[in-house]
Amino acid sequence: xSKRHPYVGRPDYQFWRKEPALEDIALFDPVGKPSFRIQxxxxxxxxxxxxxxxxxxxxxxxxxxxxxxxxxxxLLTDELASRMNYGLFSARYGNVYSARQLRQLLQRAxxxxxxxxxxxxxxxxxxxxxxxxxxxxxxxVSEQEVVLDREIHLAAVRNAIxxxxxxxxxxxxxxxxSDNRDGAVxxxxxxxxxxxxxxxxxxxxxxxxxxxxxxxxxxxxxxxARNPDVKVIVTVSPVPLNATAEDRHVAxxxxxxxxILRIAAEQVTAQNEMCDYYPSYEIxxxxxTCSEYFEADRREIAPKGVKHVMGxxxxxxxxxxxxxxxxxxxxxxxxxxxxxxxxxxxxxxxxCDEEAINNT
Amino acid sequence: xxxxxxxxxxxxxxxxxxxNALARAIEAAGEDDFVAIDVRNKGEAASGGKINxxxxxxxxxxxxxxxxxxxxxxxLGLIETDPRFDFVWPPYETIKAGRTLxxxxxxxxxxxxxxxxxxxxxxxxxxxxxxxxxxxxxPPPFLAFDERAKLPSAFASLIEAGIAPASVRLKxxxxxxxxxxxxxxxxxxxxxxxxxxxxxxNGFLLRTLWNKDPTHGNATYGRLVLEHLKEELNV
Numbered sequence: 071x072s073k074r075h076p077y078v079g080r081p082d083y084q085f086w087r088k089e090p091a092l093e094d095i096a097l098f099d100p101v102g103k104p105s106f107r108i109q110x111x112x113x114x115x116x117x118x119x120x121x122x123x124x125x126x127x128x129x130x131x132x133x134x135x136x137x138x139x140x141x142x143x144x145l146l147t148d149e150l151a152s153r154m155n156y157g158l159f160s161a162r163y164g165n166v167y168s169a170r171q172l173r174q175l176l177q178r179a180x181x182x183x184x185x186x187x188x189x190x191x192x193x194x195x196x197x198x199x200x201x202x203x204x205x206x207x208x209x210x211v212s213e214q215e216v217v218l219d220r221e222i223h224l225a226a227v228r229n230a231i232x233x234x235x236x237x238x239x240x241x242x243x244x245x246x247x248s249d250n251r252d253g254a255v256x257x258x259x260x261x262x263x264x265x266x267x268x269x270x271x272x273x274x275x276x277x278x279x280x281x282x283x284x285x286x287x288x289x290x291x292x293x294x295a296r297n298p299d300v301k302v303i304v305t306v307s308p309v310p311l312n313a314t315a316e317d318r319h320v321a322x323x324x325x326x327x328x329x330i331l332r333i334a335a336e337q338v339t340a341q342n343e344m345c346d347y348y349p350s351y352e353i354x355x356x357x358x359t360c361s362e363y364f365e366a367d368r369r370e371i372a373p374k375g376v377k378h379v380m381g382x383x384x385x386x387x388x389x390x391x392x393x394x395x396x397x398x399x400x401x402x403x404x405x406x407x408x409x410x411x412x413x414x415x416x417x418x419x420x421x422c423d424e425e426a427i428n429n430t
Numbered sequence: 431x432x433x434x435x436x437x438x439x440x441x442x443x444x445x446x447x448x449x450n451a452l453a454r455a456i457e458a459a460g461e462d463d464f465v466a467i468d469v470r471n472k473g474e475a476a477s478g479g480k481i482n483x484x485x486x487x488x489x490x491x492x493x494x495x496x497x498x499x500x501x502x503x504x505x506l507g508l509i510e511t512d513p514r515f516d517f518v519w520p521p522y523e524t525i526k527a528g529r530t531l532x533x534x535x536x537x538x539x540x541x542x543x544x545x546x547x548x549x550x551x552x553x554x555x556x557x558x559x560x561x562x563x564x565x566x567x568x569p570p571p572f573l574a575f576d577e578r579a580k581l582p583s584a585f586a587s588l589i590e591a592g593i594a595p596a597s598v599r600l601k602x603x604x605x606x607x608x609x610x611x612x613x614x615x616x617x618x619x620x621x622x623x624x625x626x627x628x629x630x631x632n633g634f635l636l637r638t639l640w641n642k643d644p645t646h647g648n649a650t651y652g653r654l655v656l657e658h659l660k661e662e663l664n665v
Contacts (some may be wrong), residue, residue, distance in 0.1 A: 098656050120458070130645070142469060143511070143513065143515050143530050143532045143536075144512070144513075145506065145511060145513065145532060145536070145540060146540075147537050147540075148534055150539055150540070154535075154536060156612060206535060207532055207535075208535040208538075209535065210518075210534070210535070211518055211519060211520055211534045211535070212518055214518055214522060214523040214524075215517075215518040215531075215533070215534060216525075218518060218525065218531050219533065222531055353547060354437075
């Protein structure tokens with residue numbers, strides 16, 4: 071005997087009215103069945119928009135093997151290293167908002183693309199890297215320093231790509247600013263955090279669905295050509311746009327952007343093995359969570375929202391029942407080197423004392 | 431009954447280890463216009479040295495010259511670190527092969543923080559005077575160790591790591607001087623650079639101006655500084 075209709079017997083999660091989050095938002099769990107698990111020994115690399123920073127921090131604190139290939143020199147204190155964005159992501163690429171930016175980061179790391187804009191001067195006379203203009207607060211002292219530090223950075227990107235077991239990428243934006251001459255895409259419009267806005271040189275573009283899908287698929291193919299076994303998790307940032315370059319309300323641009331990114335993520339994860347979509351976007355923005363996970367500015371994600379997102383991540387993807395406290399510090403320092411600096415300080419005092427005794 | 435000492439000459443130099451070269455030069459030359467005092471409380475010098483305010487009680491100079499700190503660059507870079515580092519500081523735009531690049535602004539930040547201790551002591555001293563106040567930059571870095579150079583035996587274990595190359599030490603000294611200039615200016619105090627004639631064409635301290643200890647000048651260096659001060663302060 072056939073079913074009365076095709077929904078008969080389907081699981082509760084397919085029905086809105088049976089969602090337990092209607093009683094308690096903490097019970098909201100739209101994740102579904104992952105196609106793989108993350109071992110604690112797996113090297114996890116994260117990249118993406120600002121929401122990806124939460125992902126990186128949480129993974130590190132939960133005891134995952136959060137891979138950081140661009141480490142600070144032991145001279146830097148933890149506070150200073152953090153301020154200079156070491157350990158924010160696996161390498162110091164800063165926010166990678168769009169799939170196009172990810173694609174070009176990979177191309178630049180492997181020498182397949184060398185943008186014409188190498189460094190931007192700030193109003194204060196310092197310099198920034200156009201492709202991560204806020205990575206070094208205060209800026210670089212010269213164009214040459216930008217170039218030298220970028221060489222180190224791109225080597226760290228290559229190491230991350232080739233060593234990682236799991237890649238978590240968070241799609242953030244479709245709106246991009248690029249150089250008309252070579253198509254180089256910048257995370258921030260020229261003039262915002264360095265450089266000079268020139269309408270003839272730079273232009274705005276809002277990526278379409280086919281473009282995002284192509285850029286994301288190209289990036290995955292590029293990565294797997296160098297690291298075939300890498301598992302991939304794609305997420306969409308729930309953080310609304312801060313501003314839009316389109317002549318319309320920012321809420322409309324946010325809806326457009328998130329729709330494109332969500333569909334692109336769906337398409338790409340559907341056509342790739344060991345490549346999952348993780349619903350950060352839905353956990354934060356769904357009516358089931360009643361907008362309770364946004365801060366007062368209705369944009370930033372509250373810690374309890376991040377905790378919900380990452381708690382489910384641990385539940386579904388990790389080998390452990392709950393977050394471990396064995397934090398892998400993101401700036402694993404060389405304690406011997408630090409001790410040497412302290413010893414030098416103490417001994418310099420000795421030297422200065424002896425100077426008072428004998429230096430004639 | 432004797433009252434407090436009254437010093438009416440031109441320049442009183444108060445500071446720490448770097449004042450000793452000046453004191454020796456003053457003594458050797460019988461200078462009347464200068465007095466240099468290492469104000470560290472000797473009993474506590476090894477722990478950073480608190481100020482012995484009695485050591486300059488009663489002095490009423492026309493100019494006060496502060497010579498505090500000035501070794502912070504050597505704390506960071508005299509002894510090689512692991513990994514060995516280098517940084518860019520215009521006009522020195524290259525780094526030595528095989529060394530790890532550290533962002534220049536990190537070096538600036540580290541040195542700016544480290545000089546605060548000396549600056550704070552300098553400001554405590556300054557509060558006691560009403561005359562014009564100046565600060566003195568540390569001696570230029572040495573070029574290289576040679577058979578006459580020697581560090582205290584306590585350095586033996588550290589020295590195995592090696593001495594940082596001259597180019598790195600030169601840059602560290604430049605950053606320290608810039609940071610000192612900026613920090614003292616915030617207190618309305620001008621930093622007086624080391625005398626140009628104490629340096630070789632590349633900016634290193636002339637070999638004749640230091641003896642065994644490469645981080646401090648000798649009495650001859652002190653003599654050059656005094657001559658330099660006479661010009662700068664119009665004494």
